Amino acid sequence: EIVLTQSPGTLSLSPGERATLSCRASQSVSNSYLAWYQQKPGQAPRLLYGASSRATGIPDRFSGSGSGTDFTLTISRLEPEDFAVYYCHLYGSSPPWTFGQGTKVEIK
């Protein structure tokens, strides 16, 4: 089973700053896909990015990159509504489809 490790656990930033979130896989995921979700307290997760594409309605300040074992979600300029928990998620032809443990982006 591939393990996804997200870092940092918590990111303390101010509105307007750039956020860089990392997701590292325990082995290459070249035959799978990597998605990113945002979750706010009391809400279901929201798909941000997957299979190298931004989901419908997601602002272009969110971007994803990476391949192999290292993936990054970048928020170019944090807006107040972006402070939340972010999860990476692996899915593909070979389950299980695991989640990272999450990165909390909090207001500094």
Add this chain to the structure above:
Amino acid sequence: QVQLLQSGDEVKKPGASVRVSCKATGYTFSSYGISWVRQAPGQGLEWMGWISPYSGNTNYAELLQGRVTMTTDTSTNTAYMELRSLRSDDTAVYYCARGPYYYDSHGYYRAGMGSDYWGQGTLVTVSS
């Protein structure tokens, strides 16, 4: 519009079973897989498994094998997740979500961007 409407919160005793339903509207139900994800209080997301309404094929998380069954009813566009032999650490919010796999207009099975629509969540509390 696409919606996934889940059944209400449940309180169960250890050893009991729970069945959560997820009714889909606004799209062709059989064309998209349904994933189930749970989240224990204050914890992260845990993938439970996936089912294809079209084929009935399932994939379950290894930790839940033998205790979980996912099914669909295409006549009512509803997905079900049953978890048996409940324990206190099964206390969580359970979500259904559309995707990530789907059948395109040519009938090919494809990976989408992820799970793009989610139910509102069902809190299952296991307590004696």
